[in-house]
Amino acid sequence: MMLEQIQAKLFYTEDLIVREFDLYGREAIVVYIETLVDPDKLEKSLFKQWFEAQLDHDHHLALGELITSAVVFPCTNPDDAVKELLDGKALVYSEDAWYSLSAEQSNVRSIQEPQNEGSIIGERTGFIEQLNININLIRNRASSPHLKVRYLTLGKYSSHKVAVLWQDGSADPDIVDMVTKRLKGLNTGMEVHPGRLQKELLKEEKKTLFPQVFGTERIDTATNLIMQGRIAVLCEQSSTCLIVPVSFYTFLRTIDSMLMEDRGALVLQTLRGIGLMLSLYICSLYIAVVSFHHEVLPSQMAISIKGSLENVPYSPIVEAVLMIIIFQLIAEATIRLPSQIAQMVGVAGGIIISEALVKIGFVSNVYIVIVALSVIGSFLIPTYQMRILTLILQLLFVFAAWIVGFYGITLLTAAFMVHFFSLEPFGVPYYSPIRNHSK
Numbered sequence: 470m471m472l473e474q475i476q477a478k479l480f481y482t483e484d485l486i487v488r489e490f491d492l493y494g495r496e497a498i499v500v501y502i503e504t505l506v507d508p509d510k511l512e513k514s515l516f517k518q519w520f521e522a523q524l525d526h527d528h529h530l531a532l533g534e535l536i537t538s539a540v541v542f543p544c545t546n547p548d549d550a551v552k553e554l555l556d557g558k559a560l561v562y563s564e565d566a567w568y569s570l571s572a573e574q575s576n577v578r579s580i581q582e583p584q585n586e587g588s589i590i591g592e593r594t595g596f597i598e599q600l601n602i603n604i605n606l607i608r609n610r611a612s613s614p615h616l617k618v619r620y621l622t623l624g625k626y627s628s629h630k631v632a633v634l635w636q637d638g639s640a641d642p643d644i645v646d647m648v649t650k651r652l653k654g655l656n657t658g659m660e661v662h663p664g665r666l667q668k669e670l671l672k673e674e675k676k677t678l679f680p681q682v683f684g685t686e687r688i689d690t691a692t693n694l695i696m697q698g699r700i701a702v703l704c705e706q707s708s709t710c711l712i713v714p715v716s717f718y719t720f721l722r723t724i725d726s727m728l729m730e731d732r733g734a735l736v737l738q739t740l741r742g743i744g745l746m747l748s749l750y751i752c753s754l755y756i757a758v759v760s761f762h763h764e765v766l767p768s769q770m771a772i773s774i775k776g777s778l779e780n781v782p783y784s785p786i787v788e789a790v791l792m793i794i795i796f797q798l799i800a801e802a803t804i805r806l807p808s809q810i811a812q813m814v815g816v817a818g819g820i821i822i823s824e825a826l827v828k829i830g831f832v833s834n835v836y837i838v839i840v841a842l843s844v845i846g847s848f849l850i851p852t853y854q855m856r857i858l859t860l861i862l863q864l865l866f867v868f869a870a871w872i873v874g875f876y877g878i879t880l881l882t883a884a885f886m887v888h889f890f891s892l893e894p895f896g897v898p899y900y901s902p903i904r905n906h907s908k
Contacts, residue, residue, distance in 0.1 A: 471546075471547055471550065471562075471567065472487065472498065472500065472562070474547040475500065475547050475550050475551060475554070475560075478547055478548075478551045479502075479551060479554070482502075484502050484503050484504045485500065485501075485502055485503075485554075486500070486501055486502070486503050487499075487500050488500075492563050495563055495564060496563070497561065497562060497563040498560075498561070498562040498563075499511075499515065499559060499560070499561050499562075500554070500559065500560040500561075500562070501554065501558075501559035501560065501572065502554050502555070502557075505554075505555070505556075505557040505573060505574060506557060506558075506559055506572045506573065506574065507572055507573065507574045507575065510571065510572040510573070511559050511570075511572040514559075514570050514571065514572060515559075515561060515570065541568055541569070541570055542558075542568065542569045543566065543567065543568055543569075544560060544567040544568065544569055545567070550567060550569070552628055553569035554569075555628075556573065556628075557572065557573025557574060558570060558571060558572060558573065559572040575599075577597060577598075577599050577602065578597055578598070579597075580594050580595065580597060580602075580606070581593070581594075581595060582594065582595055582687075583595040583596075583686035583687055583708075585686070585853065586685065586686055586687050586690070586723075586724075586851075588687075588723060588724045588725050589725055590724075590725055590728055590729065591687065591689050591690075591723075591724035591725060591728060592687075592688065592689045592724075594606065594687075594688050594689075595686045595687055595688060595708065596686050596687075596688060596691075596703075596708040596709070596710055597708055598705075598706050598707060598708055599705075600630055600632055600703055600704070600705040600706075603688075603703050603708075603710070604618060604632060604634070604703065606688045607634060607688060607691060607692050607695070607701070610688055610689065610692045611636075611692050611695065611696060613636065613696070615636050615637040615638050615639075616634065616635075616636055616637075616695070617634070617635055617636075617637050618632055618633070618634050619632070619633045619634075619645075619649060620632055620633075621633065621649065621652055621653060623652065623653070623655045623657075623661050624655075624656075624657065624661055625656050625657055629660075629661035629704065629705060629706075630704075630705045631652060631661065631666065631702065631703070631704050631705070632702070632703045632704075633645070633648060633649055633652070633700060633701070633702055634695060634700070634701040634702075634703065635695065635699075635700045635701070636695055636696055636698065639696065639697065639698040640695075640698050640699065640700055641698070643896075644700060644713075644714060644895050644896065644897075645700055647895060647896075648670065648700050648702070648713060648895075651669055651670050651672065651673065652666065652669060652670070652702070654669060654672075655669045661704060662704060662706075662707055663684060663702075663704055663707050663709040663711055666702060666704060666711060667682045667684075667711060670682055670702075670711070670713060671894070674894050674895070675891075675892060675893075675894075677888065677892060678858055678861060678862070679717065679858060679889065679892060679899065680720060680852075680854040680855065680858060681713075681714075681715065681892070681894040681899070682711050682712070682713055682715070683711070683712040683713070683715040683719050683720065683852070683854075684709050684710065684711055684712070684854065685709070685710055685712065686708050686709060686710070687724060689724050689728075690723075690724045690727070691710045691712065693724070693727050694712050694715075694719070695712075699712045699713065699714070699715065700712070700713050700714075713894070713895055714894050714895035714896075714897040715894075716897070716898070716899055716900065716901055717889070717899055717900060718901075720850075720851075720852045720854060720855040721738065721741050721742070721745070721850065721851065721852075721855065722738070722851070723737070723851045725737065726738060740849060741849050741850060741851070743846070743849075744845070744846035744847065744848070744849025744850060745846065745849070745850060745859065746846070747842055747843055747845070747846030747847075748843050748844075748846035748847035748850070748859045748863060749859060749862055749863055749866060750866060750878070751839055751842055751843050751846070752789055752793065752839060752840060752843050752863060752866070752867050753863070753866035753867045753869065753870035753878050754870070754878070755785075755789070755835075755836060755839045756785050756786060756789055756867055756870040756871050757870040757874040757875050757877070757878060758774075759774060759775075759778065759785050760785055760870070760871060760874060761873075761874030761875070762874055762875060763775075773835075774833075774835050777833040777834055777835045778833050778835075780830040781830055781831070781832060781833050782830065783831070784871075785836075785871070786867065786868070786871040788831065788832040788833065788836055789836065789840075789867050789871075790864070790867065791831070791832065792826075792832055792836060792837070792840040793840060793843070793860075793863065793864065793867070795822060796819070796840055796841070796843075796844045797844075797860060799818045799819055799822075800844060800848075802818070819841075823837045823841075843863065847859050847860070862885070865881060866878055866881060866882075869881040
């Protein structure tokens with residue numbers, strides 16, 4: 470019997486409810502997982518209509534006519550039935566036929582602005598953990614008949630719904646097919662989430678430290694990029710939207726710079742470029758100057774810096790790496806803690822620890838200013854992925870400066886530039902934005 474096969478495939482879980490009832494003298498069964506089903510929906514879709522038909526003495530309605538659910542799906546085999554149950558549907562059996570009806574719980578949080586992607590002039594809406602609602606929000610903002618959606622079902626033991634969105638006429642059809650093919654290659658028994666989808670998308674790309682998939686929780690950012698020819702990937706139970714293909718420039722833009730006029734956007738982009746340069750180079754330049762190249766500084770400044778280093782017992786590389794790690798620990802703590810506590814930890818932790826390290830002679834007071842400027846510069850970078858890349862490159866530049874000074878910084882910069890200009894994720898140059906082919 471199919472009911473026994475369904476129970477066996479669900480390993481006789483105790484939250485699988487099987488209820489028998491009489492349908493005008495015929496045997497009927499309703500099966501559902503009580504932790505996934507909304508009882509009110511089940512009552513309105515089946516039992517309420519059934520009791521009303523009994524009161525009206527209308528015993529000629531077929532099972533399909535009794536079900537008032539918007540979506541009714543016939544189940545012909547146990548695998549389809551189990552899939553429907555795990556999606557929150559209920560199964561009804563009568564007259565040797567099984568049907569599924571919509572009765573799933575809808576635990577939807579309110580639409581809010583993403584905390585990690587705040588803006589001044591952008592919208593105050595972000596994605597939530599419901600795929601259909603996320604697509605609805607993009608469609609409402611885009612208002613374009615050319616916006617296309619392709620659904621994929623991924624997973625080895627369970628089915629996870631993933632949607633691929635693109636603007637027909639703007640996106641490259643070859644890249645759309647490439648993205649779809651790579652996603653279909655995901656065959657994992659674990660949970661499907663944006664991180665795993667990102668790995669699958671980049672499996673055939675060149676290995677690099679540079680991020681090649683852009684993630685956002687902002688609806689306006691995702692919609693703008695889709696209309697410019699990018700492809701979006703949305704996953705059920707996730708509020709992160711993946712965008713491909715992207716360039717380096719995409720990670721330095723915010724919705725404010727997209728919506729502002731050219732001169733204002735240019736000012737913002739210039740500030741972010743300065744912040745990127747500070748976070749990458751200021752610590753390594755300090756190490757190179759104090760270790761090898763004192764002559765590039767005015768004599769009075771060189772004497773002052775040398776004086777601050779007299780009481781420091783360790784090499785400049787030790788204080789450099791130590792302070793970078795300490796400030797990154799404080800920054801990471803402030804991100805994870807509640808906002809009220811995070812402000813206190815950020816200010817008190819930075820000031821108290823820095824002052825204590827200077828007093829005991831562990832680091833120089835000059836380097837405290839240097840590393841503070843570096844951290845401030847990194848926070849001007851709008852995306853978390855690019856900040857992680859900046860931290861890695863910053864440490865590499867520090868070690869290169871400690872070994873051979875300015876020569877190490879120059880050689881490492883040249884090596885990364887050669888690698889940077891050779892990247893072409895999804896066949897698109899990483900160093901230039903994608904052209905918009907829409908008319």
